[in-house]
Amino acid sequence: MKNQYLIDLIETVKKRNPGEPEFLQAIQEVLESLEPVIDQHPEFIEKGVLASIVEPERIIKFRVPWLDDNGNVQINRGFRVQFNSAIGPYKGGLRFHPSVYEGIIKFLGFEQIFKNSLTGLPIGGAKGGSDFDPKGKSDLEVMRFCQSFMTELSKHIGADTDIPAGDIGVGAREIGYLFGQYKRIQNGFSGVLTGKGLSYGGSLVRKEATGYGLCYFTEEMLKDKGKSFEGKTVVISGSGNVAIYAAEKAMQLGGKVVTFSDSNGYIYDKNGVDLDLVKQLKEVERKRIKEYVTVHPEAEYHEGCSGVWNVKCDIALPCATQNELDIESAKALVSGGVIAVAEGANMPSTPEAIEIFQANGVLFGPAKAANAGGVATSALEMSQNSIRYQWTFEETDARLRDIMIDIYKKSAEAAKKYGMEDNLVAGANIAGFLKVADAMMAYGVV
Ligand code: NDP
Ligand code: 2IT
Numbered sequence: 001m002k003n004q005y006l007i008d009l010i011e012t013v014k015k016r017n018p019g020e021p022e023f024l025q026a027i028q029e030v031l032e033s034l035e036p037v038i039d040q041h042p043e044f045i046e047k048g049v050l051a052s053i054v055e056p057e058r059i060i061k062f063r064v065p066w067l068d069d070n071g072n073v074q075i076n077r078g079f080r081v082q083f084n085s086a087i088g089p090y091k092g093g094l095r096f097h098p099s100v101y102e103g104i105i106k107f108l109g110f111e112q113i114f115k116n117s118l119t120g121l122p123i124g125g126a127k128g129g130s131d132f133d134p135k136g137k138s139d140l141e142v143m144r145f146c147q148s149f150m151t152e153l154s155k156h157i158g159a160d161t162d163i164p165a166g167d168i169g170v171g172a173r174e175i176g177y178l179f180g181q182y183k184r185i186q187n188g189f190s191g192v193l194t195g196k197g198l199s200y201g202g203s204l205v206r207k208e209a210t211g212y213g214l215c216y217f218t219e220e221m222l223k224d225k226g227k228s229f230e231g232k233t234v235v236i237s238g239s240g241n242v243a244i245y246a247a248e249k250a251m252q253l254g255g256k257v258v259t260f261s262d263s264n265g266y267i268y269d270k271n272g273v274d275l276d277l278v279k280q281l282k283e284v285e286r287k288r289i290k291e292y293v294t295v296h297p298e299a300e301y302h303e304g305c306s307g308v309w310n311v312k313c314d315i316a317l318p319c320a321t322q323n324e325l326d327i328e329s330a331k332a333l334v335s336g337g338v339i340a341v342a343e344g345a346n347m348p349s350t351p352e353a354i355e356i357f358q359a360n361g362v363l364f365g366p367a368k369a370a371n372a373g374g375v376a377t378s379a380l381e382m383s384q385n386s387i388r389y390q391w392t393f394e395e396t397d398a399r400l401r402d403i404m405i406d407i408y409k410k411s412a413e414a415a416k417k418y419g420m421e422d423n424l425v426a427g428a429n430i431a432g433f434l435k436v437a438d439a440m441m442a443y444g445v446v
Pocket of ligand 2: 378
């Protein structure tokens with residue numbers, strides 16, 4: 001990076017946010033991509049757009065007290081980072097995982113600004129969550145935690161202010177408890193959370209949307225180079241919401257999915273995974289992925305999650321968590337002949353891994369663009385709630401597919417326009433930024 005303003009801005013962010021490496025990683029990548037844009041548009045510096053965009057509009061941090069099944073008081077931390085509302089109300093998921101701290105929520109909230117802008121829909125960027133671990137808790141413990149979390153969060157959100165949704169550790173069960181408590185506190189039925197159940201204002205396709213959208217994006221990226229999913233071997237990490245529905249769509253498009261993983265290990269089924277079994281194990285029984293081999297002894301289970309990247313494949317879809325795919329894993333994928341990598345998780349590839357993919361001509365779909373289908377369908381849920389209506393599965397799925405194709409095109413065009421053809425990381429960052437920057441310029445100093 002040569003631009004002195006950007007170098008100084010990164011230094012300022014470092015000083016202001018000590019001990020938050022994931023947040024810095026996300027900021028650094030976006031600012032690097034924006035260098036050619038800033039060279040042509042010095043007004044983004046002069047009007048303070050860049051200095052503002054790296055600073056959250058508001059951070060809410062709160063205590064979440066709850067009673068466990070033994071009657072003991074437990075205390076967790078809750079967060080909501082309302083990062084940027086230039087183009088619409090704050091929008092983004094809630095993550096419940098023991099690794100959550102302010103820096104994780106800030107990195108996710110920052111990424112969400114550009115992702116949400118890329119969808120073309122009017123939504124600003126936010127993220128929230130807690131260091132609460134739903135794993136091993138009873139339904140009643142999860143309910144008491146969610147009710148306590150929402151009792152505080154409800155003061156800061158609203159259908160035109162901030163609309164949370166799910167992320168790691170927050171699925172249909174948690175959204176139900178959270179929405180029930182919000183509705184009770186507000187005495188009003190509003191579309192304040194997305195990912196709601198179908199009987200209480202949810203949208204068809206939202207459950208499938210991130211994984212399906214990831215495959216629609218990947219399909220378009222492959223198509224642009226005369227390729228497709230047909231007959232390809234697909235490696236997927238994770239076995240949660242995104243991984244399961246990425247696998248479903250990859251299979252529908254003619255791919256053979258051979259892996260799933262969780263934080264303990266991965267399974268490899270050379271015959272192609274039994275998706276119904278994975279849904280039963282993960283969505284219904286909440287069991288570990290290693291149980292797969294008790295039903296399919298011909299498949300392999302290996303301890304340790306990073307080994308999944310040593311499995312030879314044509315297409316890799318990381319769908320677990322940040323920085324799960326490092327330089328060694330990227331080299332292993334390249335030696336195995338991978339042709340495309342698209343990110344279902346947020347920031348799963350380290351910057352060094354991305355360099356390896358780009359240097360070796362691997363098609364690379366960055367998270368902000370490739371996994372935007374979830375939040376895009378959340379915005380479609382908001383639209384349906386506003387008009388008090390529910391579109392069919394086919395109608396919603398068709399809208400999702402159109403949005404993902406449009407995101408691919410926008411990202412590819414922006415990369416080309418700024419002299420970085422085929423670099424979708426830069427293209428997605430630039431295209432996402434320009435719309436938000438335009439709105440921020442219109443407001444003056446706010
Ligand atoms: P889930 O909670 O449904 O599943 C998460 C999966 O990732 C689990 O298999 C989990 O394994 C694994 N995982 C979580 N943390 C780690 C870790 N530290 N190391 C290894 N594996 C881990 O979450 P989602 O599927 O919803 O989210 C997955 C990713 O997709 C996240 O990065 C999320 O931010 C992103 N995303 C989600 C969207 C959505 O709509 N849900 C939208 C866009 C992006 P284990 O059970 O062992 O923890
Ligand atoms: O990272 C993400 O985009 C999500 N977890 C989905 C957010 C949303 O509001 O649907």
